[in-house]
Amino acid sequence: MAGAFAFPDFFEYPPYFTIQPTPETQRKQIELWKSLILRYCQHHKTHVLNLEEVDHPLFSNPRCDRKLSLDARRTLVDELAKGGGAEWLGSGRTRCVVLWRSVASWGEAMHAWACELGHQGTVVTVGEIADSREGPGGDFVGVDAEIVVRAARYLEATGKAAVLVGEGGDDTGVKFL
Amino acid sequence: MSLLVEGVALTPSGRPVLAPEELELRMIERVDVEFGDKRAGNMRGGLQGREADKYVAGVALVTSHRLIWLDQARAPGTEGLSCSVHLSRVIEAAPVPLKMTGAPSSSSLATRVPPGQPPPPAAPPPPAAAGRPAAFAISAGVGGVLHRQHQEHKQRQETVTEAFTDMNALMAKAKEMVTLAEHLAAVANRRQQRGTDSSGSDASDAETTEMDAMMLSMGIASPVTRETAGALYHQQLARQLADWLPQVLAKRGGILALPDVFCLFNRARGSELISPEDLLKACQLWRRLGVPLQFRRFESGVQVVQSLDRSDDEVCATLTEMINRPLGPSDDETRDAMRRMDAYSASVALGIPPTIASEYLLMAERHGILCRDDGPEATYFYPNFFPECEATY
Numbered sequence: 001m002a003g004a005f006a007f008p009d010f011f012e013y014p015p016y017f018t019i020q021p022t023p024e025t026q027r028k029q030i031e032l033w034k035s036l037i038l039r040y041c042q043h044h045k046t047h048v049l050n051l052e053e054v055d056h057p058l059f060s061n062p063r064c065d066r067k068l069s070l071d072a073r074r075t076l077v078d079e080l081a082k083g084g085g086a087e088w089l090g091s092g093r094t095r096c097v098v099l100w101r102s103v104a105s106w107g108e109a110m111h112a113w114a115c116e117l118g119h120q121g122t123v124v125t126v127g128e129i130a131d132s133r134e135g136p137g138g139d140f141v142g143v144d145a146e147i148v149v150r151a152a153r154y155l156e157a158t159g160k161a162a163v164l165v166g167e168g169g170d171d172t173g174v175k176f177l
Numbered sequence: 178m179s180l181l182v183e184g185v186a187l188t189p190s191g192r193p194v195l196a197p198e199e200l201e202l203r204m205i206e207r208v209d210v211e212f213g214d215k216r217a218g219n220m221r222g223g224l225q226g227r228e229a230d231k232y233v234a235g236v237a238l239v240t241s242h243r244l245i246w247l248d249q250a251r252a253p254g255t256e257g258l259s260c261s262v263h264l265s266r267v268i269e270a271a272p273v274p275l276k277m278t279g280a281p282s283s284s285s286l287a288t289r290v291p292p293g294q295p296p297p298p299a300a301p302p303p304p305a306a307a308g309r310p311a312a313f314a315i316s317a318g319v320g321g322v323l324h325r326q327h328q329e330h331k332q333r334q335e336t337v338t339e340a341f342t343d344m345n346a347l348m349a350k351a352k353e354m355v356t357l358a359e360h361l362a363a364v365a366n367r368r369q370q371r372g373t374d375s376s377g378s379d380a381s382d383a384e385t386t387e388m389d390a391m392m393l394s395m396g397i398a399s400p401v402t403r404e405t406a407g408a409l410y411h412q413q414l415a416r417q418l419a420d421w422l423p424q425v426l427a428k429r430g431g432i433l434a435l436p437d438v439f440c441l442f443n444r445a446r447g448s449e450l451i452s453p454e455d456l457l458k459a460c461q462l463w464r465r466l467g468v469p470l471q472f473r474r475f476e477s478g479v480q481v482v483q484s485l486d487r488s489d490d491e492v493c494a495t496l497t498e499m500i501n502r503p504l505g506p507s508d509d510e511t512r513d514a515m516r517r518m519d520a521y522s523a524s525v526a527l528g529i530p531p532t533i534a535s536e537y538l539l540m541a542e543r544h545g546i547l548c549r550d551d552g553p554e555a556t557y558f559y560p561n562f563f564p565e566c567e568a569t570y
Binding site for chain 2: 032
């Protein structure tokens, strides 16, 4: 398991947890938050964030007794999504997938993983890929199903895989070419 | 031979400096002055060396001591052609008429003044009786009305005096009080001047504070009223307010909320109270009159008056200095508590009311000097650390 994440100094300042009304200050604050979210998720290999988790260690600091409001969290995810760093899951705006690597980068990693394990020409379900603990090391092993789906669509678009949608929601398959 | 008149000293806001116990009686705008008789054609007059100038479109002011004409075309901060005639010079028998004609109506004041130099300034002031309307030869219009009013007033005065002879003793006391107030004001002024040269001792500081408190309750000797200023009421009110405010502002952190100004100003006026709307109108006239004060409205709607030289940058610098002050060894509070400010602590530190302190904090926030923490109990302001943080720490 990964070690403790080193939070930056400004994580201890209470104003960091209030979205600043002054535009210049707010722009910088959002930059800092976006960077922190991506680093934190990469460190913990987190792919999906639930914004309704009130005391999520990323969004709250018990040492200075401050936490980011749900509205503020949504603002940050919106900003992250503009640059392709996040995508909303569902219409509730409470869950999102954090893309600390680009979808293209995940696609290439998944293709390398499939080639290594000899899955070319066979169909593997998304669940199997996500649950797989084998294969070349690195970020891809233990990836969330949401990432697998996005990576598979990328490979389909570039002609390296075909996505086979099953009857149920769970058994979407990926055929590596 | 020409008719020479005296100059008039003006306050920074452009009102005449009144002598002790001098009261304004009446003010008329757009008045031309005519020295001598036009038909005779051989008379001229005015300030020494400025006899050839035209004395037109000014404001005429009758006080208990003088007939004053204020030049409205003067350059800011100068007296221009503003001039005055002491009422002791105004006698019916004198050969030279002095006419003040108000346009466009027929209101005019005409009087007769002996030609030649004004009396030396050291001449003793006339008894108050010199201001009696008998000394005027008044033709018509507003002048006539003034004359009639004055006569009626005198009659009423006599009735009252007869009926309440006891009051005379009290009146005499009141006069003594006014003299005392003016004396104290003069002393305090001298003190203040000395204070700016060298920082006085604590004892004299305490005395001055006491004196200020007394002066504030003594108030304004000759308040501008609708009756005396007429159409010029708001303009004159604005000027008087501008003359009175700086000493008050100096004691209150250089800034006052409008409601405070209203209370303090009316308290200083004592009896001739003004309405909130009059105050608002007077403040709004400052910019046009070029007085060294500003009336501003913060984004939240809080309205304040402040001196023109108090800039936002200066306040921001003070706040920056306050919030970055190093911690003293006696501070046992957490580091957190010292590095932050709320409206209350800022108001204590700046010596201003919390509403205004809050506006200053918001202003400093807009300038990027502070940033906020909407905490559960209050909003605190911290030094703005965001620009110094690196996104790639």
